[in-house]
Amino acid sequence: MSGPLRIVELSTFHESCGIATYTEALMTAFAARGAEVMVVSPFLQVGGVALGAQPERLWARNRATIGQALSTVKHLRSLHPDVVHLQVNLGLFSIRFTALLVRACRRAGLPVVATLHGRYGGRLDRRVGVSAMLLALRGVPVIVHNAEHAAEIGRADTHVIAHGIGPVQRLGLADAKRAIGVDPGRRVLAHFGFIHPDKGIAPVMRAVAELRRRGLDLHYRVVGGTFPTRESRGHLSELRELGATLGLGEALSLGGDFATDERVLSELRAADWVALNYTTGQNQGTSGAARHAMRSGRPLAVSVAPVFDDLRHAAYTLTEPLADDLERMLGDAELTARIAGRCRAYCDASAWPVVASRHLELFERVVARG
Numbered sequence: 001m002s003g004p005l006r007i008v009e010l011s012t013f014h015e016s017c018g019i020a021t022y023t024e025a026l027m028t029a030f031a032a033r034g035a036e037v038m039v040v041s042p043f044l045q046v047g048g049v050a051l052g053a054q055p056e057r058l059w060a061r062n063r064a065t066i067g068q069a070l071s072t073v074k075h076l077r078s079l080h081p082d083v084v085h086l087q088v089n090l091g092l093f094s095i096r097f098t099a100l101l102v103r104a105c106r107r108a109g110l111p112v113v114a115t116l117h118g119r120y121g122g123r124l125d126r127r128v129g130v131s132a133m134l135l136a137l138r139g140v141p142v143i144v145h146n147a148e149h150a151a152e153i154g155r156a157d158t159h160v161i162a163h164g165i166g167p168v169q170r171l172g173l174a175d176a177k178r179a180i181g182v183d184p185g186r187r188v189l190a191h192f193g194f195i196h197p198d199k200g201i202a203p204v205m206r207a208v209a210e211l212r213r214r215g216l217d218l219h220y221r222v223v224g225g226t227f228p229t230r231e232s233r234g235h236l237s238e239l240r241e242l243g244a245t246l247g248l249g250e251a252l253s254l255g256g257d258f259a260t261d262e263r264v265l266s267e268l269r270a271a272d273w274v275a276l277n278y279t280t281g282q283n284q285g286t287s288g289a290a291r292h293a294m295r296s297g298r299p300l301a302v303s304v305a306p307v308f309d310d311l312r313h314a315a316y317t318l319t320e321p322l323a324d325d326l327e328r329m330l331g332d333a334e335l336t337a338r339i340a341g342r343c344r345a346y347c348d349a350s351a352w353p354v355v356a357s358r359h360l361e362l363f364e365r366v367v368a369r370g
Contacts, residue, residue, distance in 0.1 A: 005363060008079050009039045010072075011087035014052040016225055018194075018288045019087050019117055025164055029356035038079055040072065042092055047229075062090060064097035072097075073104040083363045086114040088137070090129050099136035106139075111366045115143040117285050119152060141366055143359070145286040146310035159362055164355035165291045165347045169265045173298075176269035182219065187330050190271035190298075191222045192264060193289035195236050195256060199224075200277030200303060202242055207323040209246040216327065221253040223267045224289075268296035272336070273329055277318060278305040286310055294347050299339035301329060314346035315339065 007030060012020035027037045041055045042064070058075060059068040076084055084105055086093070105112050114137050120127045134142075134153065144150050145163045174184035182188060189208060193199055201222055208220045222239075226232040236256045243252040268274055274293040284307045291311070293300055301316040302308040308315065316339045319325045329335060 005035045005360060005367070006080065006082045007035055007037050007085055007363065008076055008081040008083070009037065009085050009087065010093075011039060011041060012092060013039045013041045013055045015044060015048050015050060019089060019092065021292075022117075022163070022288055023087055025166065025352055026356065026359070029164065029352040030360065032353065033356055033360060035360060038081070040075060040079075059093075059097060061092050062094050064094040066096060066100055069097045069100040070104070073101060073108065076105065076110060077108050081110060082367050084110050084112045085359075085363075086112065086137075086140075087117065088114050088133065089117045090126075090133060093133070095129075095132045095136050098133060102137060102140055109370075111363075111369075113141050113143065113363060113366055116149070116153070119149055119285055141362065143362070148309060149285050161358045161362075162350040162355055163286050163288060163291055164352035165350045166295050166352060168295055168297045168344050168347050169269060170297045171269045173270070173272070176266070180266055180270050182270055185217070187216060187218045188271045189218060189220050189326065189330075190268050190274045190293075191220070191224065191276065192268060192274060192293045193224045193276065194232065195222070195224055195226050195239070196232050197235050198278060198280040200279045201239055203322055204275060204277050204326075205239065205242055205246060205248065205252065207321075207326050208251070209248055210323040211327055212248075212251060214323075214327070216330070218330070219251050219253070220248070221267055221271065222255070223264055225257050264292065265296055268293055268298060271296070271298050273299050273301055273326075275301045275318065275326070276308070277303045277322070278307060279303065280305060280307075290315070291347075291350070294343040297340065297344060299329075299336050300343050301339075311346060314342040 009023055009027060011023040013023055014020065027039065030037045039055045041057045042059050042061045043057050044050060056075060058072045102112055118130065120130050141157045141159060142153065142155060143159050143161050144153065147160055150158045150160050177184045177188065191201055191204065205220060208218055211218050226236050239254055243254060274296065276290055287307045290300060290302060290308060299316065301318050303318050316329065
């Protein structure tokens with residue numbers, strides 16, 4: 001095709017949302033390869049915070065109406081894209097909005113591609129919702145992040161493209177600790193991701209308290225904000241109370257703010273290990289938080305949650321009793337170096353330029369088909 005590819009992303013954007021962070025990185029990678037990229041977004045959640053320049057916001061997420069779908073398509077046509085790319089999660093699009101949007105784009109000659117960020121999961125209502133969304137996306141090429149998700153969908157027009165990862169931000173461990181005011185002689189364990197009961201933070205806090213009772217000078221740094229929900233904010237309060245009960249004091253860092261990328265990497269680079277102890281994850285296609293943590297250059301330990309299955313070969317899998325396993329990890333220099341090396345290799349193989357190129361190749365094939 002002549003001229004740069006024009007892509008419109010329908011996604012959350014510049015807000016505290018993992019899909020927003022994913023889309024922002026993907027758009028940057030597209031632009032670096034010569035594409036013209038625009039974004040159209042749903043309304044901010046109640047209590048949500050706008051971060052940076054704001055896009056056009058046109059629909060009410062999973063409560064979106066037919067009228068909002070029609071106005072969104074009208075706006076898309078005014079942008080004259082070559083491809084409309086949907087970042088699909090059940091919380092971001094209603095079924096009727098998606099179905100009408102796809103049909104209207106098809107009538108307008110606008111090719112549509114969708115990336116699915118959520119899987120079926122175990123609950124019946126979840127399975128029904130995902131099945132209905134796939135029906136709404138009938139005839140639309142679908143992107144998922146791993147072969148397991150593709151097999152679950154079972155559609156011939158499914159394409160596996162890995163979740164992208166930014167460049168590893170290397171810094172010596174002692175220097176990284178000094179940079180955030182931590183004694184280089186102190187061991188640091190870090191968590192990254194939103195604060196929610198299913199992130200498994202409380203069991204790690206208890207394990208850290210146990211290791212401190214055994215004489216290990218260990219600091220646990222929880223890097224992540226709350227969702228704009230009562231459950232997430234309430235859980236932050238519960239974790240603070242638990243920290244006080246366990247006597248962790250200054251050995252626990254638990255801010256609860258949605259941090260900048262620079263601050264996140266500063267915190268994670270100062271960790272001897274990053275540990276993601278999720279207790280669920282069967283609904284997510286993959287973990288963006290784990291990949292972001294890998295950018296720190298530090299070794300990553302993950303739970304047995306299915307969300308980590310596609311990167312398990314590059315990480316260490318946590319076992320029970322958790323305190324004993326953490327003590328073993330923190331004391332094993334060979335294991336630490338080996339897992340850190342695997343993480344760096346995984347980052348190189350899934351770098352955003354590689355991922356962007358695969359998207360653009362697919363988009364160009366879709367455009368050529370008409």
